[in-house]
Amino acid sequence: MDFLSTNITVIxxxxxxxxxxAIVGFVAGRIKRVPPNQALVxxxxxxxxxxxxxxxxxxxxxxxxxxxWPILQQGFPVSLxxxxxxxxxxxxDQNFIKLAIQASVNFKVSGTAEGVRRAAQRxxxxxxxxxxxxxxxxxxxxxxxxxxxxxxxxxxxxxxxSEAVVEAxxxxxxxxGLQVDLLNISDISTPGTSYLADLGxxxxxxxxxxxxxxxxxxxxASEFARIEAAEQIAERQKALSLKQAGIKAETDxxxxxxxxxxxLAKAGQxxxxxxxxxxxxxxxxxxxxxxxxxxxxxxxxASAYATVQKANAERDAAxxxxxxxxxxxxxxxxxxxxxxxxxxxxxxxxxxxxxxAERDKQVxxxxxxxxxxxxxxxxxxxxxxxxxxxxxxxxxALKKYGDAAxxxxxxxxxxxxxxxxxxxxxxxxxxxxxxxxxxxxxxKTVGQVASEVPQxxxxxxxxxxxxxxxxxxxxxxxxxSASADGGSGxxxxxxxxxxxxxxxx
Numbered sequence: 001m002d003f004l005s006t007n008i009t010v011i012x013x014x015x016x017x018x019x020x021x022a023i024v025g026f027v028a029g030r031i032k033r034v035p036p037n038q039a040l041v042x043x044x045x046x047x048x049x050x051x052x053x054x055x056x057x058x059x060x061x062x063x064x065x066x067x068x069w070p071i072l073q074q075g076f077p078v079s080l081x082x083x084x085x086x087x088x089x090x091x092x093d094q095n096f097i098k099l100a101i102q103a104s105v106n107f108k109v110s111g112t113a114e115g116v117r118r119a120a121q122r123x124x125x126x127x128x129x130x131x132x133x134x135x136x137x138x139x140x141x142x143x144x145x146x147x148x149x150x151x152x153x154x155x156x157x158x159x160x161x162s163e164a165v166v167e168a169x170x171x172x173x174x175x176x177g178l179q180v181d182l183l184n185i186s187d188i189s190t191p192g193t194s195y196l197a198d199l200g201x202x203x204x205x206x207x208x209x210x211x212x213x214x215x216x217x218x219x220x221a222s223e224f225a226r227i228e229a230a231e232q233i234a235e236r237q238k239a240l241s242l243k244q245a246g247i248k249a250e251t252d253x254x255x256x257x258x259x260x261x262x263x264l265a266k267a268g269q270x271x272x273x274x275x276x277x278x279x280x281x282x283x284x285x286x287x288x289x290x291x292x293x294x295x296x297x298x299x300x301x302a303s304a305y306a307t308v309q310k311a312n313a314e315r316d317a318a319x320x321x322x323x324x325x326x327x328x329x330x331x332x333x334x335x336x337x338x339x340x341x342x343x344x345x346x347x348x349x350x351x352x353x354x355x356x357a358e359r360d361k362q363v364x365x366x367x368x369x370x371x372x373x374x375x376x377x378x379x380x381x382x383x384x385x386x387x388x389x390x391x392x393x394x395x396x397a398l399k400k401y402g403d404a405a406x407x408x409x410x411x412x413x414x415x416x417x418x419x420x421x422x423x424x425x426x427x428x429x430x431x432x433x434x435x436x437x438x439x440x441x442x443x444k445t446v447g448q449v450a451s452e453v454p455q456x457x458x459x460x461x462x463x464x465x466x467x468x469x470x471x472x473x474x475x476x477x478x479x480x481s482a483s484a485d486g487g488s489g490x491x492x493x494x495x496x497x498x499x500x501x502x503x504x505x
Contacts, residue, residue: 030070036063037081039109039116041124044073060113078120078127082108082181085131090191091143093151097195101146101154102187103162107134107173107180119177134178141168151188151195158185418453 034040042059059066068075083106090100107130109119123130145164146154154161162183173179190196454466 026070027067031065031067032061032075033065034061034063034077037079038063039078039080039111039113040066041076041078041116041120042066042068042073043076044069058117060116062111062113062116076120076124078109078116078124080109080111080116082106083131085135087135087139087142089139089142089146091146093146093149093154095150097151098190098192099146099151099154100187100189100191101142101185103142103183103185105134105138105180105184106182107178110174110177110179115174115177115179117177118175122176130178133176134173134180137169137172138165138180138183141165144168151190152199155188155196158188161185414453417457 032040040061042061062080066075084104085107086102086104088100088102090098092098109115109123123133126133142161142165145161145168149161149164162185165183166180169180188196454464458464
C-alpha cells in the first residue's frame with residue numbers, strides 16, 4: 001500500500017504515455033497514402049461528406065492521403081495504370097474483300113472521380129479481366145467500322161480508321177469508367193487472296209520501269225561523267241608531270257649549284273680551319289716548349305748542376321778516403337810482411353819437423369801393411385792351392401770312376417735337392433686336401449714330391465739316377481754270389497767300394 005501511494009503519480013504518467021503511444025500508432029495505421037497510379041474508393045458512414053444524394057457513402061481519393069475511420073469506413077484500391085493488349089480482327093470491307101487487321105490498344109481506368117466510381121462499380125473485383133472486356137468491345141467496333149470503308153482507304157489512311165474506332169468506343173467505354181489512349185494498326189492483310197499484291201503490281205511494274213530508265217540514264221550519265229573525269233585526270237596528270245619535270249630540273253640545277261657552292265664554302269672553311277689549327281698548334285708548341293723549359297729543362301739543369309757538385313764532393317771525399325785507406329793498407333801490409341816472414345820461417349821449421357815425423361810414421365805403417373799383405377797373400381795362396389788340389393783330386397776321381405763318382409756326388413746331395421723340391425710345400429700356411437684317404441693323402445703328396453727327384457736330376461744333369469742306383473745294386477749282388485770263389489769276389493767288392501769311396505784305400 002505504501003508503495004502504491006508513493007508511486008501512484010509515476011504509474012499514472014506511464015499509463016498515459018502508453019495510451020498516447022497506442023492512440024498515435026492506431027491513428028498512423030488508419031492513415032492511408034494513395035500513390036499517383038492508384039485511386040482509393042472509401043465507403044461507409046460519413047464517407048460521402050457534402051456530396052449529392054446519389055453519391056452518398058462513397059469518396060474517391062486519387063494520389064493523396066486520407067484517414068479511414070475504423071469500423072465505420074473501408075477503402076478499396078483501383079489501379080490507374082495503363083494496360084496494353086493486342087487484337088486481331090477478320091472481316092470484309094465495303095467491297096466485300098476479306099481483311100485481317102492486327103492492332104495494339106493502350107487503355108486505362110479514367111482518371112476522374114466519376115470514372116473511378118463507375119469502374120469500381122463494374123470491375124472492382126474483376127480488374128485482372130479488364131483486358132478481355134476491352135478486347136471484345138474493340139474487336140466488335142473495329143469489325144463494324146472496316147465494313148463501311150474500302151480497303152484502299154483503310155490502307156492509305158490508317159489514322160482515320162484508328163480515330164474512328166476510338167470515337168466509336170469512347171462513349172461506351174466512358175460509361176464503364178474506361179478510356180482508350182491509343183489504337184495502333186500494325187498490319188493489314190487479305191488472307192486467302194493476293195489482292196494486296198495484285199493491287200500493287202501495276203504500280204510496282206511502273207515503278208520498276210521508271211527505276212530501270214532512271215538507272216540506265218544514271219548509268220549513262222555516270223559513264224559520261226567518269227570518261228570526262230578520266231580525261232580531266234589525264235590532262236591534269238600530264239600538266240602535273242610537266243610541272244614536276246620542270247620543278248625537278250630546277251631543283252636539280254639548284255641542288256648542283258648549292259652543292260658546288262657548298263663544296264667551295266666547305267673548302268674555304270676547311271682552309272680557314274686548317275690555318276687556325278696550324279696557328280693553334282704553333283702556339284701550343286710554344287706554350288709546351290715554355291712549359292718544358294720551366295718544368296723540365298731548368299729543373300734538369302739545376303739537378304745536373306747539383307749532381308755534378310755532389311759528385312765532385314763525393315769524388316774528393318772518396319780520393320781522400322782512398323789515400324787514407326791506401327796509406328793504412330800500406331802500413332798494415334808492411335807490418336804483416338814482417339810478421340809473415342817470421343811466421344813463415346817458424347811454420348817452415350814446424351812443417352819440416354812434422355814432415356820428418358810423418359815420414360817415419362808412414363815408413364813404419366808401410367812396413368806393417370806390407371807384412372800383413374804378405375801374410376794374407378801366403379794364406380790366400382795356401383788356401384787356393386788346397387782348393388786347387390782338392391778340385392784336381394775330385395776331377396781325377398770323377399775322371400777315374402766316371403758315373404759312379406758322379407752318382408756318389410749326387411747321392412750325397414739328394415737331401416738338399418729333395419729339400420729344395422719340397423720347399424714350396426713348407427711355404428703353404430693352410431693345406432686342405434680333398435680325398436677319401438684322409439690324412440694319409442698328405443703323406444702321399446710328400447712321397448710323390450720325393451719320387452719326382454730322380455726326374456729332376458735327370459732333367460738337370462742328364463743322369464738317370466735310378467739306372468745308376470740299379471747298376472750299383474746289381475754289381476753288389478754279383479760280388480756276393482762270387483764270394484765262394486775266394487779272391488776274385490773280394491777283388492770285386494773292393495773295386496765297388498773304391499768306386500763309391502775313393503779314399504777308402
